Amino acid sequence: MDETFLALPLRPLADAALARARALGADHADFRLERIRSANWLLRDGRPAGTQDTTDTGYGVRVVHGGSWGFAAGVEMTPDGAARVAAQAVAMAKLSAKVIAAAGSDERVELAPEPSYGEQSWVSAYEVNPFDVPEADKTGLLADWSGRLLAADAVTHVDARLWAVQENKFYADTAGTVTTQQRIRLAPELTATAVDSDSGVFDTMRTLAPPAGRGWEYVTGTGWDWDAELAEMPELLAAKMAAPSVEPGRYDLVIDPSNLFLTIHESIGHATELDRALGYEAAYAGTSFATFDKLGTLAYGSEVMNVTGDRTVEHGLATIGYDDEGVRTQTWDLVKDGVLVGYQMDRRIAALKGFERSNGCAFADSPSHVPLQRMANVSLQPAPGGPSTEELISGVERGIYVVGDGSWSIDMQRYNFQFTGQRFFRIENGRLAGQLRDVAYQATTTDFWGAMEAVGGPQTYVLGGSFMCGKAQPGQVAAVSHGCPSALFRSINILNTTQESGR
Known part of the structure; x- marks a missing residue:
């Protein structure tokens, strides 16, 4: 200290x-x-x-x-x-x-x-x-x-x-x-x-x-x-x-953790903040499609989808011992077997909806700012004994391997989105076949995560993250990590970014 x-x-x-x-x-x-x-x-x-x-x-x-x-x-x-x-x-x-x-x-x-x-x-x-x-x-x-x-x-x-x-x-x-x-x-x-x-x-x-x-x-x-x-x-x-420019269409995707962490952040991390789901956070980047009435019933994704909120993981950017309301931090389920089962919340929002306690998500980015409900380390869990990235790629006849994060766009309810990346590799008959350019994948949140057929094993898991998650007015920023394995998605819509920008 x-x-x-x-x-x-x-x-x-x-x-x-x-x-x-x-x-x-x-x-x-x-x-x-x-x-x-x-x-x-x-x-x-x-x-x-x-x-x-x-x-x-x-x-x-x-x-x-x-x-x-x-x-x-x-x-x-x-x-x-x-x-x-x-x-x-x-x-x-x-x-x-x-x-x-x-x-x-x-x-x-x-x-x-x-x-x-x-x-x-x-x-x-x-x-x-x-x-x-x-x-x-x-x-x-x-x-x-x-x-x-x-x-x-x-x-x-x-x-x-x-x-x-x-x-x-x-x-x-x-x-x-x-x-x-x-x-x-x-x-x-x-x-x-x-x-x-x-x-x-x-x-x-x-x-x-x-x-x-x-x-x-x-x-x-x-x-x-x-x-x-x-x-x-x-x-x-x-x-x-x-590399050649990508031909738009539907492709199977194998997405590396270096890219998938950002999709998790935008389509799961923000969407499962309970203040957004209740409409209390609406002015800065909207509310959430994952409203409280859907808790326990919303099919967020496929059965291989298991997502946790975590304020305790070693080296996590949102990891702390106690939050800014004196709550001891913890780990909990947000999505279990593809179903929405939890939210991120602070003490006020937890009491508002009858929860026994907060899960330690209060944070202020400076001494002059009031604590807000902020994101935990939200992570997609790997499959015990699951496949390597190479094994995931081997199961794809025509697809793209996506590496590194790039630009992104998502609507105010965290539902319709588009993401690019740093590197894109064509997959042909289970093998990488050179790079592509100008790739963006587009989907709705539930369609995208519902198309996730397989997640990699622990050997593919990486804890990614960002220093610059924004929320509230006046705006505050927070650092947050998102761990995930490599994952296989079937039949995702691919756009050519040069064609889109030229419209």
Whole structure:
């Protein structure tokens, strides 16, 4: 745990804020002090192109008073300052109650029960904090990687980026839970560009290594084979430049985890957020087709589809010990044997629909923002003893193997969608037969997952993810992982992106 964070007056500030909230009649109050350090290192063609290193420190007080929410934030690190912020939160709750009453609503905020855990600490799984590594080592590594790619004839330009975040969080509430936590996450990425000087045609290829809840060891050999990926990228990019454009139609697809994680995120992760399903999250990217009346009956996909919500998996980007409402994190089923059986929820939404407790999905992306219901690590489970990716491909006569994520589009209810990728390989008679270009697959959520015939075994499973999941207004971002195996889908509609854009 970071000693400079622990040296802040954590308990005195929390005690002052919570005591003031109680004295003003709050039914519930919680205090959250955070320090978030985020840094980026960017190189273009092996030369430094920018560095950013920012730290956000402050605290927020949230209350339930008179059946309404109140929230306020501050930066003054004194007990008197924290008490004033708590009073502001109560005043906000009183104002909210008046607005709600004027609108004719009698809805009151209630929170699902959660035990008091006393004092707890938690640190994410990493070996070397990237912020302890000299700047020269970081830029030197990116320069070395860039140089390897630029040495190939097929590569014209290289963008290299490293993004690191250290998140320290102290939480205390009126029930007696007090948590101190630290998370580290890292996102390395290289993009190689090829340009045909005669025709002006160009294309790109990005590394497949996902962002991860790991430390500096992730870029020096633990968790990903960087040497192997960098060695094969130039040849793959050259083949992509020479590849024919896809013929639209229906194809069987074998989708690699490096692509499928994003489809999971958009069509399952967001769709099973209960606030969306209930219509409480409607302004930013819509609601959800997976409405609450369908719980336990909706055929989300085929019988091989088993999806979990998980806030505990090692190296997951949404992994934490306790959420921003003091809920101990857990793992649960969202889709079982193809049927919708669960949702992601925070304490308020859980109580609203009669659940015994939250599953730990409250998160705020800064000390000045109120916690929201946010996504867990939502993952498609592999088949025990299931096939390899090569075995899945061997069962396809005419199809496409999809690798790496690209652009995407999905409607506001998370139902109609279209996804592209980084690399596409034609499958003929069970074998890869060269690359294709301009591929996008299109479907509705239930048709797509219903067409999933087989999932790979644990040996094909990869934990992918993103640093930049957006939600709410004002907008907040969250980092989240999605694990999945390779998977086989039958008869999926394939579009040619150049033909679509030309319409």
